[in-house]
Amino acid sequence: MNHSTTTENPIAIRARQLNLWYGSFQALYDINLEIKQGMITSMIGPSGCGKSTILRSVDRINERLGYVRIEGAIEVLGQNIYAPEVELAQLRKQVGMVFQRPNPLPISIFDNVIFGHRIHRDPATKISKAAESELVESALRQVLLWDKVKDKLHSKASVGLSLEEQQKLCIARLLPVKPAVLLMDEPCSALDPKGTAAVEELIWTLRGQYSILLVTHNMAQARRASEECIFLLMGRVVEHGATDAMFLAPRCQETANYIEGRYG
Numbered sequence: 001m002n003h004s005t006t007t008e009n010p011i012a013i014r015a016r017q018l019n020l021w022y023g024s025f026q027a028l029y030d031i032n033l034e035i036k037q038g039m040i041t042s043m044i045g046p047s048g049c050g051k052s053t054i055l056r057s058v059d060r061i062n063e064r065l066g067y068v069r070i071e072g073a074i075e076v077l078g079q080n081i082y083a084p085e086v087e088l089a090q091l092r093k094q095v096g097m098v099f100q101r102p103n104p105l106p107i108s109i110f111d112n113v114i115f116g117h118r119i120h121r122d123p124a125t126k127i128s129k130a131a132e133s134e135l136v137e138s139a140l141r142q143v144l145l146w147d148k149v150k151d152k153l154h155s156k157a158s159v160g161l162s163l164e165e166q167q168k169l170c171i172a173r174l175l176p177v178k179p180a181v182l183l184m185d186e187p188c189s190a191l192d193p194k195g196t197a198a199v200e201e202l203i204w205t206l207r208g209q210y211s212i213l214l215v216t217h218n219m220a221q222a223r224r225a226s227e228e229c230i231f232l233l234m235g236r237v238v239e240h241g242a243t244d245a246m247f248l249a250p251r252c253q254e255t256a257n258y259i260e261g262r263y264g
């Protein structure tokens, strides 16, 4: 074992022998993964291969469906999130999720950004308006949106923001909670090429501060925006490694076929 890389990049998310069924349909098979801390890891693979299912398992949003059965374990920062003592609220604080379509709440930009923080903070701690404003400004600066919205913080987020700006806002509202892990499920798929480039650039700037698992069906995006890449096929991990190496010289024939566009 290489101790230097272990200490530089401890594991943010570890899946051990994860199997998942929707009713009698098995969607994930023996998933073993180690997602490194502070890195951007992309997940690619044809539609239906289980990318969203893996993300939803890390946030435990699959279990709302009564017919989902999971075997195996997922650890976030070393803790098994399926252990009986884990509270969902605590998990949601550590793991933030961004969806395909931006979904700002129908409240002001300011209130969107501070919403999660208000829910998750200890009700006993008093926090001043000025401290809240600082958190909001810092989050909006991190997503490169501050200059655009600083004069309209109290107008509704759902009005007057482009899809790109709305998606940046949806990323901003996760940050005041200080999650360890950000899960992004095709976060650019509703955006035009300019919006895609802007949100990709933003994701790249978050590298190092957050551990990001980014699902994309856009291989150019995986190549540009991730350091490691996982290729999934029919519910199984085929290959996981450094993104550059995977695209230049994939180890598996299935990966090569996919990268060359031989499946959908």
Ligand SMILES: Nc1ncnc2c1ncn2[C@@H]1O[C@H](COP(=O)(O)OP(=O)(O)O)[C@@H](O)[C@H]1O
Pocket: 022, 025, 027, 045, 046, 047, 048, 049, 050, 051, 052, 053, 054, 065
């Ligand atoms: N809620 C669900 N109920 C039943 N089957 C589902 C559900 N969600 C996904 N599936 C099935 O699980 C498989 C993986 O889906 P998904 O994780 O959404 O794939 P991807 O995100 O890679 O396109 C697909 O065959 C899909 O039809």
Ligand SMILES: [Mg+2]
Pocket: 051, 052, 053, 185
């Ligand atoms: Mg999906």
